[in-house]
Amino acid sequence: MFSDKNPPFEHPDLLRFHRDMLTPSPVKYDVDLLQKRNNNAYHDMSTDLLESTGLDRVIAEVDVLLFAYNFPNIRPDISIVNYLMDRYQSRFISFAVNDLGFGAPFAALHMLQHYLSREDCSKGMLLIMDQTALPYETPELGAAPGPDTAAVIFMDRTTGAGPCLLGVEMKHADQSIADTAALVLERLCGEASVHRSQIALLVHPGLEQLCNQTLWYEECGWKGSYDPMLWSAAPFFALQELLEEKDGREYVCLMHLEQTDRFIHALLIRTGE
Incomplete structure (x- = not known):
């Protein structure tokens, strides 16, 4: 900062x-x-x-x-x-x-x-x-x-050390934001052949509030949210802090909600742990 x-x-x-x-x-x-x-x-x-x-x-x-x-x-x-x-x-x-x-x-x-x-x-x-x-x-x-x-x-990508980007998704929520978030995560997991239970899910607090009672959200291995008040860098500050914990999480999905235009942005990484 x-x-x-x-x-x-x-x-x-x-x-x-x-x-x-x-x-x-x-x-x-x-x-x-x-x-x-x-x-x-x-x-x-x-x-x-x-x-x-x-x-x-x-x-x-x-x-x-x-x-x-x-x-x-x-x-x-x-x-x-x-x-x-x-x-x-x-x-x-x-x-x-x-x-x-x-x-x-x-x-x-x-x-x-x-x-x-x-x-x-x-x-x-x-x-x-x-x-x-x-x-x-x-x-x-x-x-x-x-x-x-x-x-x-x-x-x-030549050394294989550290985080590796597995996928990026951006999707407008035409109807339910929670259902759209589920679809985004399903696409990322499918492309990487990863199950939700293997993922640490880091989400925008507005998205957490809308999704925390859904089955797909509960199936994720770890859940957390971040403070969105640090502008566009906010999700990536939280991601860096999560990566620095070094607690053996192999996959992290970062999911951001643009509330005004109902757009969900997400990325999936392999941490190198």
């Missing part, structure tokens, strides 16, 4: 960019909001995260790097992936995924899984970030936006 406050980036061209971008819209431009928030730019958050986790030492070996976020960057003048390529002298395939709400990381993982199935791609990385310094009000942030957040996932 990035809770330290930085002064707003004072640059006339950037302030004019934000003002001009909002002029044709009903959104009110309010630069004073930047004074109240943390003002962490994604290129700085990326390097701090990589260097604090030690992943800066392997990024030069990465074949494909994806960047997922919900809130836009306070520094639209800097391309994060190009900045990282230059800083770490890397030559990875890279692009960003956004405009999908807090489901953006799951869409990015779906793409990452596709790339890692190719013979010329064996190492992948996903950066998940959200900063809350915006010069306009948004319903998600409200009065107390909290800290900026970031998480990172690194996968290497």
Whole structure:
């Protein structure tokens, strides 16, 4: 998490960019909001995260790097992936995924899984970030936006060590959310030839409330939920904590609910335990 406050980036061209971008819209431009928030730019958050986790030492070996976020960057003048390529002298395939709400990381993982199935791609990385310094009000942030957040996932299919991505599912709940969640889990388990009883299920608390009386939910080997207040990185913070427990769980299913649009996002991993 990035809770330290930085002064707003004072640059006339950037302030004019934000003002001009909002002029044709009903959104009110309010630069004073930047004074109240943390003002962490994604290129700085990326390097701090990589260097604090030690992943800066392997990024030069990465074949494909994806960047997922919900809130836009306070520094639209800097391309994060190009900045990282230059800083770490890397030559990875890279692009960003956004405009999908807090489901953006799951869409990015779906793409990452596709790339890692190719013979010329064996190492992948996903950066998940959200900063809350915006010069306009948004319903998600409200009065107390909290800290900026970031998480990172690194996968290497050549060594077989550590987490291995087995599947990603994204499905709209046309009718019952609980039934849709059951279908999503059934698809993931079927593709990996895994039974529900072998799975540690980590879910959004809203999904837990809707599903905790169902048979399929009860059949899962372990159940838990996470705090969704840390933006799009929230599920992945909880996943990392679960993986660090080292208690012998072989399979983990992470399932996220976007309540507004009734979308369920899920991934299944083998932990390497």
